[in-house]
Amino acid sequence: xxxxxxxxxxxxxxxxxxxxxxxxxxxxxxxxxxxxxxxxxxxxxxxxxxxxxxxxxxxxxxxxxxxxxxxxxxxxxxxxxxxxxxxxxxxxxxxxxxxxxxxxxxxxxxxxxxxxxxxxxxxxxxxxxxxxxxxxxxxxxxxxxxxxxxxxxxxxxxxxxxxxxxxxxxxxxxxxxxxxxxxxxxxxxxxxxxxxxxxxxxxxxxxxxxxxxxxxxxxxxxxxxxxxxxxxxxxxxxxxxxxxxxxxxxxxxxxxxxxxxxxxx
Numbered sequence: 001x002x003x004x005x006x007x008x009x010x011x012x013x014x015x016x017x018x019x020x021x022x023x024x025x026x027x028x029x030x031x032x033x034x035x036x037x038x039x040x041x042x043x044x045x046x047x048x049x050x051x052x053x054x055x056x057x058x059x060x061x062x063x064x065x066x067x068x069x070x071x072x073x074x075x076x077x078x079x080x081x082x083x084x085x086x087x088x089x090x091x092x093x094x095x096x097x098x099x100x101x102x103x104x105x106x107x108x109x110x111x112x113x114x115x116x117x118x119x120x121x122x123x124x125x126x127x128x129x130x131x132x133x134x135x136x137x138x139x140x141x142x143x144x145x146x147x148x149x150x151x152x153x154x155x156x157x158x159x160x161x162x163x164x165x166x167x168x169x170x171x172x173x174x175x176x177x178x179x180x181x182x183x184x185x186x187x188x189x190x191x192x193x194x195x196x197x198x199x200x201x202x203x204x205x206x207x208x209x210x211x212x213x214x215x216x217x218x219x220x221x222x223x224x225x226x227x228x229x230x231x232x233x234x235x236x237x238x239x240x241x242x243x244x245x246x247x248x249x250x251x252x253x254x255x256x257x258x259x260x261x262x263x264x265x
Contacts, residue, residue, distance in 0.1 A: 028071035030057045034105055049105035052114060056100025063091050080161075087154045092121045095150050 028036075032053035034046040061068050064085050068074075079101070086094050096117050102108050109117065124146065 029068045029074065030054045032105065033103055047105065048111065049108045052100050052108045052111060053105075055114070056097045056108075059093060059097045060086050060101065063089060063093065063097065084158070087158060090147065090151070092125050092147075093118065094154070096121065 032046060032050035035050050057068055060082055064082060068082060069079065083098065083101075086097060096109075096114065099107070099109055100114065
């Protein structure tokens with residue numbers, strides 16, 4: 001099945017280019033970009049060129065012989081791979097397909113223009129087949145020149161895309177180098193911070209050790225001071241005892257002298 005008319009509608013005004021339509025009309029992989037640009041509270045605005053886009057995607061799938069990528073791949077990477085594969089094929093309708101799937105709806109051909117172009121391609125292709133069968137060289141040469149010109153145009157477009165990709169790659173490389181330099185600076189800063197932290201921890205441990213030693217030294221000094229106080233107290237007691245003995249002896253001596261004087265009298 002090539003066409004599904006389940007979401008189609010009859011145009012009341014066939015001259016209208018842009019209509020207020022239902023958003024997401026069909027399979028997302030085949031939908032034109034403008035059909036998904038619905039604003040909150042408003043329907044999507046798109047016209048008949050959206051059908052031309054879907055026709056181009058369908059034709060590209062037929063030429064490439066595989067389904068188009070899913071919408072998730074299209075959102076992340078676009079249709080670069082399918083377009084490159086289409087351009088690499090020497091197919092008569094490749095140029096018409098590429099015009100149909102342009103992002104800007106105004107750049108796409110109308111359905112009438114597309115029909116005329118496909119008819120012209122069909123006529124050229126038929127003439128080339130007849131020329132090959134009848135041996136008429138000029139018609140074949142004309143078709144070959146047309147094909148060569150189209151291929152040169154496609155090669156120029158591909159070269160421009162390659163140049164853009166190369167520029168993007170170089171820019172990404174520069175950004176990656178800048179990030180690597182920032183990472184190196186952050187790593188160096190982190191190392192210095194760790195070194196300062198380790199030094200502070202060592203200083204803290206050293207100060208704790210000195211404090212403990214001071215505490216121990218203070219304990220020894222207190223013990224010595226207590227011993228000196230005891231010694232001083234002992235000396236004081238001894239001195240008081242000696243003083244008491246001396247006074248007692250002096251009293252005895254005084255008493256004896258008094259008795260002797262009395263005896264002499």
